[in-house]
Amino acid sequence: MGPVYQPSDFPPFAVTVDLVVLTIRDDRLCALLVRRGSAPYKGKWALPGGFVHVDESLDAAAARELAEETGVSRVHLEQLGSYGDPRRDPRMRVVSVAYLALAPDLPTPVAGTDAADARWSPVDDPGRLAFDHAQILADGVERARAKLEYSPLGTAFCSEEFTVAELRRVYEIVWGTPLDARNFHRKVTGVTGLLEPTGGTTTRDGGRPAQLYRRGPAVALHPPLVRS
Template identity: 55%
Template structure:
């Protein structure tokens, strides 16, 4: 009986998000080689023998952008395996989401001719392979995680103001957040943030109180976006 021979390769791709100058940015490379030469893509590459997935993600990030992935919040996003996602053959990708504040300007290397932070709005619809789909899933994961977890603090420095934290929500969600309601919800959520005891001078008004991330991992109650279907929320 004849059987088709399936040669499958495993890859990793990274959707790395940060807030720069009040805009949500994603790390993008410009591919130096075919396929999709000169087109923007997410950093990533093939798994090597003896390498686990996270190690491969760290290595590819280091080789393509010179950034240290071991310092990032990194979580597995999903598996992408459409048969035609890579014109070179059958390639299944394990995608990761990473979030961090104030990351340095990347340096291109490996099979990337350029690497840079780019506003998400500028690259959406323009990425190689199925990276637009990966980025869309990454964005929704990040937005949802801000509703139910304390992940927003991963976008902030070690010390931050309530305004800094609120800006993260506004930028990632893409919608305004009422300052007073937001502050009340954050401060009434045990373990979300803790006062650091410091203050930061502002252009106008009194110096703003500084906070640091607290020990909590989940938000109870959640901080929800406008339009979130509350009927789908888990019962307390």
């Protein structure tokens, strides 16, 4: 154990984690928002999050907040970036380490211990958000859009078994643009390790049986799918 820091060595910060939890509901890309139950911004909508505890890592704090807010734990969760403008919280220096979670359609959220209400909001119409959360949300959405180009994370929005048409619909909704069905089918089935046939088919749309897939072992798309 070395000497401890003197208080004069550094300004004390609070460190929080904030979550951009994205899912697809009613054919729209949506983010989880909570209504703040206390000041500042009391009554305003914000991203879910909270203080990092003294004994937990940043990743652990993000996973804990995610479980508290959504009840789920087995979804994709990655660090998005840190936000530390000196004026982002009116009370003191707060650095927020933001995380991005991508989840299949989740139940309507319930308000947590420090939130008065919770809802899924389309990402293109979130209303006014507290703090710098509009920027964090926008950065999370752009990260998700970019990741669909070169990673298999589009499948994170799908059920465990899904059709190519369902995966294409994910891409269309996240990117906000229609995609040519045959082109998309050719591209995604040409990416090594992206899709594994389950052997089953579906007829849920009343049409021809469609092959069911699950996510394969690929960690990157070669070649990538590129937004126009």
